[in-house]
Amino acid sequence: MIIDLENLSVQFGQQQILDGVTVQFVGGAMGLLGPNGAGKTTLLKTLLGFIDPVSGGGKVLGFDVRSQQLAIRQKIGYMPENDCHIPGMNGVTFVAYAGQLAGMKPKDALQRAHEILFYVGLGEARYRNLETYSAGMKQRIKLAQSLVHDPELIFLDEPTNGLDPRGRIEMLDLVRDISTSKSINVILSSHLLPDVEWVCGDAAVIHKGRLLASGKIEDLKRGLGAAFECRIKGDPHAFMEKLQSLGCQCSLGDDGVMRIQMKDGLGSQSLLHVASEQRVQVRHLVPLKQSLEDVFLQVIGESNADS
Amino acid sequence: MPIHDLGYRHWAGEWTSHPYRWWVITRQGIRMLVQKKRFLVLMILSAIPFVVRSVMIYITTLVGDSARRISLLTINAKFFEDFLSQQMFFTFLIAIYAGAGLVANDLKANALQIYLSKPITRRDYMLGKLGVLVFFLALPTLVPGLLLFLLAVLFQSDLTFLRENYWVLASILGYSLVIVLTYALIVLALSSMTQSSRFAGISFAAVFFFSQILYGILSQILRTTQVAWVSIGNNLSQVGDLLFRHAPQYRSPAWVSVVILAALVAGSAWIVHRRVQAVEVVS
Numbered sequence: 001m002i003i004d005l006e007n008l009s010v011q012f013g014q015q016q017i018l019d020g021v022t023v024q025f026v027g028g029a030m031g032l033l034g035p036n037g038a039g040k041t042t043l044l045k046t047l048l049g050f051i052d053p054v055s056g057g058g059k060v061l062g063f064d065v066r067s068q069q070l071a072i073r074q075k076i077g078y079m080p081e082n083d084c085h086i087p088g089m090n091g092v093t094f095v096a097y098a099g100q101l102a103g104m105k106p107k108d109a110l111q112r113a114h115e116i117l118f119y120v121g122l123g124e125a126r127y128r129n130l131e132t133y134s135a136g137m138k139q140r141i142k143l144a145q146s147l148v149h150d151p152e153l154i155f156l157d158e159p160t161n162g163l164d165p166r167g168r169i170e171m172l173d174l175v176r177d178i179s180t181s182k183s184i185n186v187i188l189s190s191h192l193l194p195d196v197e198w199v200c201g202d203a204a205v206i207h208k209g210r211l212l213a214s215g216k217i218e219d220l221k222r223g224l225g226a227a228f229e230c231r232i233k234g235d236p237h238a239f240m241e242k243l244q245s246l247g248c249q250c251s252l253g254d255d256g257v258m259r260i261q262m263k264d265g266l267g268s269q270s271l272l273h274v275a276s277e278q279r280v281q282v283r284h285l286v287p288l289k290q291s292l293e294d295v296f297l298q299v300i301g302e303s304n305a306d307s
Numbered sequence: 308m309p310i311h312d313l314g315y316r317h318w319a320g321e322w323t324s325h326p327y328r329w330w331v332i333t334r335q336g337i338r339m340l341v342q343k344k345r346f347l348v349l350m351i352l353s354a355i356p357f358v359v360r361s362v363m364i365y366i367t368t369l370v371g372d373s374a375r376r377i378s379l380l381t382i383n384a385k386f387f388e389d390f391l392s393q394q395m396f397f398t399f400l401i402a403i404y405a406g407a408g409l410v411a412n413d414l415k416a417n418a419l420q421i422y423l424s425k426p427i428t429r430r431d432y433m434l435g436k437l438g439v440l441v442f443f444l445a446l447p448t449l450v451p452g453l454l455l456f457l458l459a460v461l462f463q464s465d466l467t468f469l470r471e472n473y474w475v476l477a478s479i480l481g482y483s484l485v486i487v488l489t490y491a492l493i494v495l496a497l498s499s500m501t502q503s504s505r506f507a508g509i510s511f512a513a514v515f516f517f518s519q520i521l522y523g524i525l526s527q528i529l530r531t532t533q534v535a536w537v538s539i540g541n542n543l544s545q546v547g548d549l550l551f552r553h554a555p556q557y558r559s560p561a562w563v564s565v566v567i568l569a570a571l572v573a574g575s576a577w578i579v580h581r582r583v584q585a586v587e588v589v590s
Contacts, residue, residue: 048424050585070325070426078424084417087408088339100331101425103322112318119315145421150318182315 002027002153002185003047005058005065010039010046010209017042019209020056025187029179031196031217032189033296034206040189041081043206044155048078061152074103077146081157081189083138091117091126091133095144102149109148116144120174136167143174153185154178160195168195175199197292205299212299220295225264227288228271231257234280242274249298257284261294328427332435337442340405349404350446353397357451360390361458368462382459382468384475387452388551391482392544397447398490403511405443406494408504409436410579415502423585433495433579440491449483478550485546488572489539496575499582515539532557535564542567 003025010018018039032040045051047060049069057064063071086094092113099109117126120140125133133141139159146154156175160168176199179186190196196203197217204214213220232239236258240250247263260271268285275282340346367380413419422432456476460469493514498507522538535541535557545564548555555561 045585048585050423070428073424074322074426078420080417080420080424082417082420084420086418086421087412087416097331097335098421098425100323100335101328101422101427103325103328103426104318104320105323108318108320115316146424147315149425178315182317 001025001059001062003058003060003187005056007056008043008046008053008058008065009055010042010051011054017209018046018053021206021209021211022056023204023211023214025185025202025204027185028202029175029186029188029200030202030204031200031292032187032204032206033191033193033196033292035191035300038206039209040191040206041157042209044078044157044187044189047155048073048076074149075152077149077151077154079139079142079146079154079156079159081161084142085130085138087131088129090129091122091141091144094130094141095126095148098145099148104149112148112150113144116148117141120144120147121170135162136164136171139163139167139171140174143171147178147184151184153187155187155189157189158191159188160190160192172198193291193293193296203292203295205296207300207303210303212303213295217292217295221290221292226262226267227290227294228260228262228268229257229284229286229288230260230271230282231284232275232280232282234278236280239275239278239280242278243271246270246274249301259288261298325426329431329434329438332422332427332432333438333442336409336436336439340439340443346404349397349400350443353394353401353447354451356390356393356397357447357455360386360451360455364455364458364462384472384478384551385553387455387475387479388482388547388553390455391448391452391479391486392547394447394451395486395540395543398444398486399512399515401443401447402440402490402494403508406440406491407498407508407511409439410495410499410583411501411504411507414499414582419583420585429580429583432583433576436495436579437491440495441487444487444491445483448486449480452479452483475551478552482547482550485550485568486543489543489568492572492575492579493539496578496582499579533559535559536567539568539571 001024003023005021005023008018008021009016021043032043034040042051046053047065049065049072053066057066059065060072061075065072086097089097092110095113095116096106096109099112100106104112114126117123120143122137122140122144125137130141139162143156143159159175160171163171172195175186175188178184179199186199188196188199201216202214203217203220205212236252236256240252240258243250243260246266248266249261251259253259262271268287271285272282363380364382367382370380413422423429453476456479463469494507494511497510497514498504501507518538519540522535522541525534525537526532535545536559541557542564544556545559545561546568549561549565
């Protein structure tokens, strides 16, 4: 088990930032999803030992998050969300220094820094001062410093922030390579759902400090039930009302096309049955491929409705 | 195989032991400062008084007993205390140059997250940064102080000087450490309170000048030097006099100066420890 958290809660003053988070992560790549301010970064920082939980606890790589923070940090890498570097250094000095801070000998750290900088695509820029790096290069150097000591697990906090489309794809390919070919476990925190879907096999959705859903992305999608794009001849509102009374979610677009999220257990037969009951003609019915965004919107919607 | 063909490889080398992890920070800090030419010039200038005093010791040896009539050429405890007090001008400048940006620049560049995401504690970080300052502040104080004492012993034809002044060695060590720790921790504390190294440097200078001006005003109004404890510089002088067994320069009790300097050092260390956080919690 890479991460095993039980009822983890974090408070800043009177404000509850994480509320009883219980999650397990067996390995591979897991996406930490949630809107801005959901508590994703706080969760990562708690796992790193930067913040003490007020209750609950757990283990990262078998080490206790409350008492074995140094042992955890020895085995993990962290790529922070915001721009950060050590002033006055060039790329190779910075990464080698990060290696030494992690406990590598200077010679080993320097050699490793060269290797990692080539791996992340900064080989040609390694002797340039960090202050002259572009946004994309700064993201890559942050990734390099998190990898230099060969961690078993890396925390990537919004790694595609500020990247152009090409840079974003390159970064995601790099992260995917790390998790699939290099056997390094990845926790990717992002509010960009396609990024998570592209890289991760697992996902955990956090909203207002609470864990709303977690598991394999395919399982989460399957749990949603079928979805259809549908156009009818007749009164769409009565048709939608009937579907909603059965627990389905419907929305009507400007072009008259409805998007119907069926309740778990209901399928196209049920939809056609309702159409028949409401005396409307189904002119167009196409099953929709579920995305992580659908999962996200559903669990966030349910959470908002509950509160 | 060329490095760029290697790709990512797992690493299975040896780790260094954790208790010395702070030394990585100190070593890097020293390396970065010695690359600055202006700083090197300042360090070289700070060695001039040492050269002058070495020559004085040599002349005293040449002149012999008649040198005792010239107070400037008398090699005794006062000679070493005066040297260290004189060096406070350079330690002041070096503390500003080397120390003002030590934490402030890391705060500005969000570097604390990098440091503290590694197996480094806040104490390691503090010790590492303090180590940089102790190194550069000991160079114009402790190191030349001990060397001057060694020269004074070596230039004598017998061991009389050593027999009479052996305790001065401990005084040099003690006074240097008091000066170094006071300057180092105050400048570190001010550096940790801002993201601007310039502001930290100005604040450091202001703290020393303001306390001296305050002493000047109070001593004029009250017509006594009993208020010397309000000035950091005066407190250092009082402790120096205590360690070198001289009558104190000011009428304020020496123990008050010891307490004030101890409180300043402890308070500064507390501020740095509080300010060095990987997470800024806004309540």
